[in-house]
Amino acid sequence: MPRTALRICPLCEATCGLTLTIDGTAVTGARGDRDDVFSRGFICPKGAAFGALDSDPDRLRTPLVRRGGQLxxxxxxxxxxxxxxxxxALVQEYGTQSVGVVLGNPNVHTMAGALYPPLxxxxxxxxxxxxxxxxxxxxKHVSSGLLFGDPFAIPVPDLDRTDFLLLIGANPVESNGSLCTAPDFPGRLKALRARGGTLVVVDPRRTRTARLADRxxxxxxxxxxxxxxxxxHTLLAERLAAPGVLGEHLLGFGELADALASFPPEAVAPACDLTAAEIRILARDLAAAPTAAVYGRIGSCxxxxxxxxxxxxxxxxILxxxxxxxxxxxxxxxxxxPRPRSGSRKGFATGRWRSRVSGHPEAKSELPIAALAEEIETPGEGRIRAVVAIAANPVLSAPDGQRLDAALAGLDFMVSVDPYLNETSRHxxxxxxxxxxxxxxxxDFAFNGxxxxxxxxxxxxxxxLEAGLLDECEIHARLVLAVAGLHGAAVPDAAAAVDAPVVLATLAKETADPQSPLYGQDPVRLAGLLTGExxxxxxxxLMLRLGPYGDLFDTVGAALPPAAAGGEPAVERPDGEGGAGEGAAPxxxxxxxxxxHPHGIDLGPLRxxxxxxxxxxxxxxxxxxxPIAAELPRLRAALAERPAALVLVGRRHLRSNNSWLHNVPALSGGSNRCTLxxxxxxxxxxxxxxxxxxxxxxxxxSxxxxxxxxxxxxxxxxxxPHGWGHDRDGARLTVAAAAPGANVNQLLDGTLLDAPxxxxxxxxxxxxxxxLP
Structure with a gap:
């Protein structure tokens, strides 16, 4: 008899709650979970196709190993x-830098991808x-790191309470949002306008989002x-800037007007192909709104x-x-x-090391993926000879995929954690x-942030778990053991073996911290209190208990507050964050x-x-x-540049997500096409x-x-659009190969980068x- 089960959708950043219909072990249907405390029943075509993705016959069901040149x-x-x-053996012979690790976008949509790559x-x-x-x-990570000292301190628009929303380079009606986790983004935009708010969209295309806009x-x-x-510049020059209570937290406000002096609307308008009046009106409307939020995404990054x-x-x-x-x-x-702590002010910097060939500076401990091919191809000490790719398909997603395709083919060794034999994993x-x-x-470790x-x-x-398959966390854990030179097969529960030292190390650090409420306690005893299968x-x-709403291992346990609207208990955040009440666990x-609480626990609005x-x-x-001040002269010089006659932009589609979902029949065809x-x-x-x-x-x-x-x-x-080009021999993507499209990133040679x-x-x-004829 069919049954239902809950599942958070992993197919985009909206993280909607799903109710799956299951017949035996097959997912036969998916609908929005009306009781989900966050998504309230919203679902998009990707979520509705969950069952088709789950049962895709092209999904690999067993590992592949290359023998005699064949997988x-x-x-x-x-x-x-x-x-x-x-x-x-490769590391022993050529050193630790002979291995590169490539993490793809789907990596952050899984628990395994959040927990194990650092290990x-x-x-x-x-x-x-x-x-x-x-x-x-x-x-966005770099700018947040420079402004706030933390590359993950990314403010998000308060969609449900704002009076004025300016979207730039974003099409959330079709992308469902990015670096702004918001189920039913379209409904929230409509609600903004229904309550008398204003939506302004800046985009060279009249997207579905732009069609909803007031302007x-x-x-x-x-x-x-x-x-x-x-x-x-307009806000500052017309004395419209009003940081208010933010003023006491600002450093460098006095220098900002001089830094932006070269960018009045009249100077900028020709390069933007807008009028100076349009720019000034937008600035004044932004300043006059009771509340407002500016949000930029893919097109602006x-x-x-x-x-x-x-x-x-x-x-x-801020202004x-x-x-x-x-x-x-x-x-x-x-x-x-992490639970907020005082005194953790290390700041943020890029360029702590650089790539071997072109000297690209690291940012957030990462090197540009556009440099991967040259790091594999170029001989010399530190050359990448092996790659571990997790949920990554850079042959389609990175610039100059043909060059990277050839480079990957020349590796001494490559491991791919992927459910498909795609354009990258085939190597x-x-x-x-x-x-x-x-x-x-x-x-959702990543997107809840x-x-x-x-x-x-x-x-x-x-x-x-289907017979013959391995849990994803177990795959990652055994991979950690294997690269450390240990045979994962010798450990019956690799995840437990890998996780136990992480738990003890975390608790040892916590109990040694004088600021922690757990200071001086026994980490082994606390580890024994953890639950889970x-x-x-x-x-x-562990992360929930040590987090900002956690019980801090209070074995008595405080009662949850009364049920919030929607029937689920609400949990109040700790009062006095950063002050006297920090660390409380109400x-x-x-x-x-x-x-x-299978439909989730509502922790309240952002504060x-x-x-x-x-x-x-x-x-x-x-x-x-x-680093920002050093970039402004380059931007100033752009005012004198002659614009190109024709430029290219990408585009999103509601039934697509990069190169992932082109093998699902329900998400193919229609307007989801690779056209110019x-x-x-x-x-x-x-x-x-x-x-x-x-x-x-x-x-x-070309x-x-x-x-x-x-x-x-x-x-x-x-x-x-991005993510197409499914026409390479050796991939096993039947539906995608029938309508392969063209890989837009093949138009790029990888040299054009945002420098910081x-x-x-x-x-x-x-x-x-x-x-063409």
Whole structure:
């Protein structure tokens, strides 16, 4: 008889609660969980297709090991034995830097991906870490690190309470949001307008988000930093800046006006292809709003001045007094995150080491993924000879995929943790496939740190682990043991063996800290109090108990507060964060209490957190840090540059998420197509026809693409989506291969980067387009 089970959706950053219908071990349906404390029943087409993804016949069900040049099915012991034999030997011969680790976007959508890669990096001892962040959000991490001292201190718009929302380079109606975890983003935007608020969208395309807006500005792509600088200049020059209570936390406010003196609207307008009046009106409306929030995403990060743009987003929130204010932009306080402590002010810096070949500075301990190919190809000491790729497909997602494709083929050894044999994992010597998502437990470690409301949710596996498969956390743990030179097969529960030392080390540090309420206690005794059916659950229990709402191992346990609206108990955050009340545990959150509330526990709206959130050396918001000041002359020089006649931008689609979901029939077809969108005026000028084909060329190469003539894209701009190009031999993606599309990143040679963050410029780069017969 069919049954139902709950599962948090892992397919985008909205983290909606799902109710799965299960017949035997098959997921036959998925709908929104109406009782979920966060998503309240919202579901998008990706979540509705959960069952089809879960049962995809192309998913690998057994490990693959390369023998005689061919990938062949193997058992788990053989696969880990191959890793334990090859990787330690390579490190022994060539050194720790001979191994690179690549983490893909899906990595942060799993518990295993949050818990084990740091342990893997420690076991390997390598600094060669490459992640999807340098194709996406690294500029925001760098700007937040410079402003607040913590690259993860990213304020999010208070969508449900703001009066004025300015979106720049973001299309959350189709992406479901990014670095802003908000189920039903479209509904929240509609609610904003229904309560009399204002939505302004800045985007070169008339996206579905832009269609909801009160005002849509379509500037020239790549001019975001100039536009935001002009808005900030106007606020300062017209004495509209009013930081209010933020003033006591600011360092460098007096220097900001001089730093931005070169960017009045009249100087910036031609480069943006907007009028000076439009810019001034927007600045004045932003300042006049009772509350306001500025939010920028992919389109504002993956451009030449991505870090400056990300910095200016928060500068505007600061100048209008809307940072750390209800209705503005606030800092979430996740349940499994660290408990705020005073005195932790190490600050943030980039460039603590550099890449071997081109000398790219690290940012947040990561190197630009655009540099991976040259690090593999270039001979010499420290050359990357082996790669461990986890949920990563950089052949499609990184610039110049053909070069990287060839480089990966020349590795001495490669391990891929991936459910598919895709364009990247086909090069691996060992492929370790995780089970379908219904067979994995889930807690959002990453995305709760960007959530628009504090909450805690955890779902255990909805379906028992299929015979012959290995739990994803167990795969990661055995990989850690294998790269350390230990044979994972000799350990019956590798996750428990790997997790136990982590738990004890964490508790030892906690009990040795005089600021901790657990100071002086026995870490072994506390470890014995943890609950959970597995090592990962014990680690989650530990993080919840030590977190800002945790019970701090109070074995008596405080009662949860009365039920909140919606029927689920609400847990109040500790009062006096950063003050006398810090460390109190009125709510007593733990894994046991979370399991007692399967639809989650509401922890309340976001609240002001300054100054506790600041980790700068000064203890204040460092408004004009040196790396930012050093970038401003480059931005100033851009005012004199002649704009390219035609530039390219990417685009999102509700039924897609990078290269992940193109193998799911329910998410293919329709408007989810890999076409080159062209404005009718440009199409006429370039002799392009709707449904015809075109040759598009840039510094990295050329592509043949189908043309879609549409007025949703402004003149001087063409748009091609990201994540396509499923046409390489050796991949096993039947549905995706039937409509492979073109890999837009093949147009890039990897040299165009946002300098402070090392992020590839994927938007606003010049192209040439010509018709094909």
């Amino acid at each position: 062949r099915e193997a058992d788990w012991d053989e696969a880990f034995e191959a890793v334990a034999t090859a990787l330690p 893997l990096l420690k076991a390997l001892g390598t600094r060669n870490l490459f992640t999807a962040s340098t194709l996406d959000q690294m500029p 849509h500005l379509a500037p020239r792509p790549g001019s975001d930093a100039l536009l935001l600088a002009a808005l900030a 993956t451009v030449t001045y991505g870090t400056l743009t990300s910095w200016l987003v928060d500068v505007l929130n 209008t007094g809307n940072l750390d204010r209800p209705g503005g932009a606030l800092f979430p306080l996740p349940a499994a995150g 691996a010597h060992v492929v370790l496939p995780p089970p379908p998502p219904s067979q994995s437990a889930h807690h 960007f959530a628009i409301r504090n909450q805690a949710r955890y779902t255990r596996a909805a379906v028992p 597995s090592g990962p659950e014990r680690r989650l229990d 709510a007593g959150l733990s894994l046991e209490r979370l399991l007692a 002001p957190r300054l100054p506790a959130v600041l980790k700068t050396r000064s203890g204040r918001i460092e408004l004009l840090p040196d 969108q062209v404005n009718p005026r440009d199409a006429e000028r370039l002799c392009l026809t709707d449904g015809g084909r075109a040759l598009i060329t840039a510094d990295g190469g 592509l043949e693409v189908p043309v879609e003539v549409t007025d949703t894209v402004r003149t001087g701009v063409v748009s091609l 963050s090392g992020t590839a410029v994927l938007n606003g780069f010049p192209v040439n387009v010509a018709p």
